[in-house]
Amino acid sequence: MAKTVTKSAGKSAAQVKPKAAAKPAAKAAAAKPAAKKSAPKTAKAKPAKKPALKLSMLKPSVNNLAVRVFARAAGFDAAETDAWGHTRSPEYMARNPAHLTPMIEDKGLPRGVLWESCAIMQYLANKHGLEKFYPKAPAKRAMVDSAMFYLIGTLYPYVARATYPALGFPHYAGEVGHSDAHPDKKSEAQKAAMAAIAEPLEVFHSFFRDGKPFIGGKHPSIADIRLAATLEFLAVIDYALPKWAKEYMAAIEKKLGKAYAEPAGDVRGYIAYVRSQAKASA
Numbered sequence: 001m002a003k004t005v006t007k008s009a010g011k012s013a014a015q016v017k018p019k020a021a022a023k024p025a026a027k028a029a030a031a032k033p034a035a036k037k038s039a040p041k042t043a044k045a046k047p048a049k050k051p052a053l054k055l056s057m058l059k060p061s062v063n064n065l066a067v068r069v070f071a072r073a074a075g076f077d078a079a080e081t082d083a084w085g086h087t088r089s090p091e092y093m094a095r096n097p098a099h100l101t102p103m104i105e106d107k108g109l110p111r112g113v114l115w116e117s118c119a120i121m122q123y124l125a126n127k128h129g130l131e132k133f134y135p136k137a138p139a140k141r142a143m144v145d146s147a148m149f150y151l152i153g154t155l156y157p158y159v160a161r162a163t164y165p166a167l168g169f170p171h172y173a174g175e176v177g178h179s180d181a182h183p184d185k186k187s188e189a190q191k192a193a194m195a196a197i198a199e200p201l202e203v204f205h206s207f208f209r210d211g212k213p214f215i216g217g218k219h220p221s222i223a224d225i226r227l228a229a230t231l232e233f234l235a236v237i238d239y240a241l242p243k244w245a246k247e248y249m250a251a252i253e254k255k256l257g258k259a260y261a262e263p264a265g266d267v268r269g270y271i272a273y274v275r276s277q278a279k280a281s282a
């Protein structure tokens, strides 16, 4: 798993010392080792340099969790900056007027930064040839893209409406939860969103997985990482996940190991915290 350093919120992402881009670990690992007889006995194999990544993130967020898991699983040398309380600062907004995390900084990008979790994973996989996570063949790639767009456009808004009130996250403007509507109306909207989750969730299972362990086949793709991360939030409302979904999440965690478990611990820790707070005030 890649080494990941998390910097405190005090230091802006712009201040993090950049590291030279290098061959991705995933690619390097796939490279054939030199033939035994041509290698001098004393020569030691040079460890493959991991590609550097500068990531601004928020620990309790599943949008961020997806990129944090991917960065670890794909072997990046990621420098994470905790952007808690900084996303609307003039410095952050000057680079990212959408004030969103996750955000990566990369000199190769026209504006130097990129946000949107799926776009970040697509870009990094493209740039470093990480086909294991994002297949190159157009038809296979289209399925991964379709699953991610479907998640962002359909499933995630329901998950957000259903869980954000319990997570204590601000609601998007225009949502009933953001308005001064009667609490009963807000609760109705939350319940309706919770009920709406089942249908798109089943689509991931029956259509996108289609009998395979993962949307990506035998190995989790970036769409699988995005989906498993999203489902983490449902624990805060005791959502009864179907059996397949529980097994699917466990399989992703098993396959990716610490790369998944370590950043997922931040989201799970936050959920445990808000739940203990809710219990204490009940």
Ligand SMILES: N[C@@H](CCC(=O)N[C@@H](CS)C(=O)NCC(=O)O)C(=O)O
Binding pocket: 058, 061, 062, 063, 064, 087, 088, 098, 099, 100, 101, 102, 115, 116, 117, 118, 152
């Ligand atoms: N669709 C986006 C959502 C990103 C998003 O909503 N980020 C939130 C955290 S979950 C954020 O950074 N909010 C900070 C702010 O708006 O100031 C993605 O997948 O990256």
